[in-house]
Amino acid sequence: MTAIPGPKSRELLARKQAAVPPGIGTALPVFVTRAGGGVLQDADGNSLIDFGSGIAVTSVGNAAPKVVERVRRQVADFTHTCFMVTPYESYVRVCEKLNELTPGDHDKRTVLVSTGAEAVENAVKIARHATGRPAVVVFDHGYHGRTLLTMTLTAKNMPYKEKFGPFAPEVYRVPLAYPFRWPSGPENCAEEAAEQAIDMITKQVGADNVAAVVIEPIAGEGGFVVPARGFLPRVAEFCRTNGIVFVADEVQTGFARTGTMFACEDEGIVPDIITTAKGIAGGLPLAGVTGRAEIMDKVHAGGLGGTYGGNPLACEAALGVMETIEEEDLVARARHIGDTMLPRLRALQERFDVIGDVRGRGAMIAIELVEPGTKVPNPAAVQEIVRRCHAEGLLVLTAGTYGNVLRFLPPLVIPDHLLDEGLGILEKAIAEL
């Protein structure tokens, strides 16, 4: 309807700039008035195709009917008691469901909190308490949040850590099996990366000092890096033989996003603790820490919690999300999205050597852009493609340690015709570039 952003959005953006500090960035400055079915509507009457889902959150769609209905009922009944003061059933139900849905059929317990960072912090607290050990091992390209501990766990300096130190102690970083950028080639990547990681842990930290290894099964903000096959099982096995708590951070990869309920399932990994958030509650703030009962039960009464953790509106939303995933078989739908996107993006890679790598699983897909004929990161090309896509009404997001990755996270309910139209806009933007 108008240029992007239109006049109303520009007016609101000026107000934002006067009221909100620039530390809170904006990927695409259109102000949203309604959203759903893979479309964002803005204040100027424009409709944009959503390949972002609010960063992998609205997987069941925006304002999904089952979420809206449950939240509407709950908001009229009660909005908060604090689960630590007087409990309510929906919190328990969400925990039962998480215990059932996460990998492994062992006895599990779940704690609910409000954000992904809080879930990761609690996973570390629990692992330290259960093992009596201080150290935490994380990986290159990892992202775990913006609080003091989780930004310490995060790999990338700019923008997450720059001048926000000093950081938390006892955090150690080891290599991730990144096939596209592995020096000796993708075929050696899994084995060599695992060997290096394990060597660093044993020689530099001491396996006996490590409480937890925290890893994303597919690195999210780091650029949708799918670790070479064999790497994750090797790391998980090392943890098992050394009494280290293996924490899978599935905040971005979880809840059907990658074509399985959890990304760990792809290689049959059973984590000791799994953290979830983002796609769990359709946009209401909720996160979970699910782990082996014998680990979770170690922490003393009152050692875990928070005022808002497992808020009743968010719990009802999560139950609505789980029903929607099941009833609409969104796990299969995520696979279908991957099966649609990957061949088209690979065909594009054949035509344009600015595309160095195409990767991802299910509805978590990315392309990595390079200086043609090299592996030199090309963030300028990413910025230009994003600019063109946004101008044509397709919301896409960026990622990557080198800022040279375009990532696609459409809602799993996006209709085929919109997926196709979005891909068409992307193809045109790359061809024109």
Ligand SMILES: *Cc1c(COP(=O)(O)O)cnc(C)c1O
């Ligand atoms: C987004 C994210 C987090 C942090 O979640 P917040 O809700 O933003 O605190 C942690 N881990 C991963 C893998 C994420 O993608």
